């Protein structure tokens with residue numbers, strides 16, 4: 001970067017409370033650092049000149065760098081330009097957007113679909129558009145921040161239930177009368193615990209208590225279910241879920257969010273979901289990339305099959321090494337809870353020293369006292385490399401003086 005460049009005088013204006021607040025974050029082990037990453041096509045990336053095998057990415061199927069996906073994006077960009085020029089309702093809904101909406105309907109067997117700028121925007125827009133102050137939202141305590149923020153924005157009463165605790169959910173529903181509507185919102189595959197919502201029981205409760213269900217499939221799409229339609233397909237409850245939210249930015253490898261459901265639901269969202277209405281629509285390139293990625297997901301089931309087999313094998317290796325991972329994890333997300341944020345960061349740094357990039361996840365991304373390593377497997381990683389990672393984790397977690405004794409080979 002050019003150190004000579006001029007900086008606006010307004011940049012020197014300070015917020016008197018901020019230095020203390022930043023220091024507090026730092027001493028709690030919660031200050032975030034940002035880094036510059038160069039991603040590569042083969043599931044590796046480079047940080048500070050070090051080549052790392054990437055176990056922190058959500059590109060579960062290795063589609064972000066697929067040549068077919070890139071070719072589609074390039075064609076769309078050459079035809080329609082770099083940006084969409086306006087929100088979808090004004091003039092930003094191009095051919096590429098319509099084709100993607102149609103593809104999503106076909107893929108999810110849905111009547112209709114609507115696109116959002118991101119999965120985050122989809123969750124915010126949907127929850128706030130579907131509810132008002134006369135409603136009750138029941139929300140799993142481990143739901144993604146975007147669902148939580150959607151609840152906050154909705155003005156509805158929000159009842160948070162303990163993670164996947166069906167008795168608690170039932171008790172809350174039993175005592176919930178006098179509302180215009182009850183709505184349960186939940187992640188399908190939980191992003192930080194890697195387990196799935198008990199969707200069978202949740203659907204039974206929805207029937208019994210006349211309650212609607214929103215499932216966020218951000219991590220399930222492309223990965224879970226015979227056809228890769230997500231946790232709801234995996235649990236065989238697709239026909240009982242009224243609102244399915246997904247992202248184009250994880251297994252689909254591009255950017256954007258989407259919702260599928262009935263014509264009526266999607267019509268309502270086109271009219272009331274403010275994060276869609278008041279935001280520029282996706283780039284045509286993102287739409288085209290997503291469409292090709294979904295076709296690959298449809299035509300190459302071996303990608304998700306291989307990924308889930310690898311995840312199964314990896315968990316077995318961890319068990320053999322005596323590493324306590326989240327037992328209920330079923331998919332490519334395998335968390336190892338270390339409690340202490342400093343320890344999570346330290347072990348992630350050690351892993352990096354040996355050539356593996358793994359996310360150290362701390363509050364507020366996860367509850368206090370549950371800081372963890374979040375290992376995200378990918379189709380792009382070979383079994384052999386996964387095995388090396390499992391071995392290394394065994395060494396690091398059971399023997400903290402590793403760097404000095406140097407059992408595994410450094411990069």
Ligand SMILES: *Cc1c(COP(=O)(O)O)cnc(C)c1O
Pocket residue numbers: 118119120121123144146187191216218219247248249256257
């Ligand atoms: C990542 C994520 C989102 C947000 O999706 P983006 O497209 O990245 O904005 C929403 N919900 C869950 C569960 C997620 O993990």
